[in-house]
Amino acid sequence: MANQKKKILFIINNLHCGGAENALISLLHVFDYTRFEVDLLLMKYEGVFLHKVPPSVRILPSPKEIVFFDMPFKQVLYKSIKGFRPDILLARLFYFFYVRHEPVPTIKDQKLWRALRLCLPKLPNRYDVAISYLENIPNCYNVDKVTATKKIAFIRNDYDKLGMDPKLDRPYFKQLTALLTVSKSCEAILHHHFSDLPIQIGTMQSVFSLDTIKVMADEPIAEDFSGTTIVSVGRLYPQKGFDLAIAACSILVSKGYAIKWYVLGEGSLRNELQQQIDDLHLHQHFFLIGQKENPYPYLLKATLYAQTSRFEGKSRATEEAKILQKVILATNFPTVNDQLKHLENGYIVDLTAEAIAAGIQQLLDNEEIREKLKDTLSSSQINNTKELKILYDIIEN
Known part of the structure; x- marks a missing residue:
């Protein structure tokens, strides 16, 4: 049997x-x-x-109860009474008093569960x-x-x-x-x-899935990737450091580098980051092109990949850039050495706009460094x- x-x-x-x-x-x-x-x-x-x-x-x-935590309270009151679900009403009231004024988003999520569990x-x-x-x-x-x-x-x-x-x-x-x-x-x-x-x-x-990544990387994209292009991938949250990326782009443009920097992702900082782009007159150089289901053609076509994070666990996008053997610049976030070794398979810089710009300038100007990084990545293997x-x-x- x-x-x-x-x-x-x-x-x-x-x-x-x-x-x-x-x-x-x-x-x-x-x-x-x-x-x-x-x-x-x-x-x-x-x-x-x-x-x-x-x-x-x-x-x-x-x-189905989770949607009640996205509704206005009056709607919750009506629907919970109509549906004979006083537990949902109780959970929302508990959420209001226990969670609402918590300033730290991750702790707010931790506390949110104490309310959710009352009705799930x-x-x-x-x-x-x-x-x-x-x-x-x-x-x-x-x-x-x-x-x-x-x-x-x-x-x-x-x-x-x-x-x-x-x-x-x-x-x-x-x-x-x-x-x-x-x-x-x-x-x-x-x-x-x-x-x-x-x-x-x-x-x-x-x-x-290495085969899947390589097949998907060959799909066409609409954006113009001629010239010098930089790609970053991540949600538009403070963690990802895209404010630093925009400032670094401004420094590079002021030095005469005709770069195009594309960010793939969406998030709560979109309006704020777009305002920063506008204020620095970077509308021809820095692009928030939104969430892309298939990021791999962008990674493949990029001159280099930039991970400007303030912190990470282990950046999946960086690993995917390694698989596609891209030149990678990363900030010196606390866990970066779990993924990259400076001047071996990546280029690590301090967590400032000036250091990011200087690192990119070094990579763009020095073909020998770029080729060394690519050679290291070409000989490394992912073992699932x-x-x-x-x-x-x-x-x-």
């Missing part, structure tokens, strides 16, 4: 165009469906990657392993609302730089089988806060097998 497949659940907020979402899609595409039966729960059923979910994965209905039902399905693939709400939902023999949670960033409150996470993390992150530097931070908990803390780096084994071992052993 054949062994019965283990039932696995993955949980994430949505499938918008972000590093965690892209990483999950790649993981699902290389997952072993001869051994595992996989469900996917999205807290909200939305995102440009929805159609990329493999047919072997069953997408579960999203919790438990998931009726039972699983061998439940894997929440992003910090905060997915991890909390995994612990409070899922029945599973093992529970694995991911922190996909630098925990300290995220500004999380460890006291709020401890009661959740201690109920896990394993807490995983994306780099050894990020793992060390988790050990610092949670090594006393009776759980496994480890690193599982993202997996990549090792990373998948880390996850499979936790699932099965």
Whole structure:
């Protein structure tokens, strides 16, 4: 009699165009469906990657109660009374008094779960392993609302730089089988806060579908990539340092460099960043071209890739630029050395607009450095097998 497949659940907020979402899609595409039966729960059923979910994965209905936290209170009051859901009304009131005035966004998300859990039902399905693939709400939902023999949670960033409150996470993390992150530097931070908990803390780096990346990189794009082009990928949030990128672009243009710098991503800072572009008269040099489902043609055609972040866990876009053997400039954020070695496979600069501009100037002016970086990347390999084994071992052993 054949062994019965283990039932696995993955949980994430949505499938918008972000590093965690892209990483999950790649993981699902290389997952072993001869051994595992996989469900996917999205807290909200939305995102440009929805159609990329493999047919072997069953997408579960999203919790309908979450939309009540995006509504005006009067609408919540009406709908909760009409639907005989006083628990939703209670949860929104609790949210108002407990969460609303929290100034730190990540702590606000941590506290938001305390309100959400009052009205979200438990998931009726039972699983061998439940894997929440992003910090905060997915991890909390995994612990409070899922029945599973093992529970694995991911922190996909630098925990300290995220500004999380460890006291709020401890009661959740201690109920896990394993807490995983994306780099050894990020793992060390988790050990610092949670090594006393009776759980496994480890690193599982993202997996990549190399053939898919290379095929998708050959697709056409509308933008003009003639001349010197720089590409950056990321949400338009303070973390990504695009304000520094714009200032660096201004410095380079003032020195006579005819560059075009394209940023792929959307976010809350779009208007503010566009105003900065306008104020510096960079409308012919710096472009916020929005979220792109397929960033790879932009990476492939770019003269160089720039990661101007203030902090990262392990930047997926940087790894993809490495796969496509692009010249990479990165700021010296705390975990950058988990991905790049200066003058070996990347060029690392201080976290200032002046240093970013000087680094780009050096790369553009010095072909020898560019060729050395490319040569290193051409001889390096991505090994998905090792990373998948880390996850499979936790699932099965």
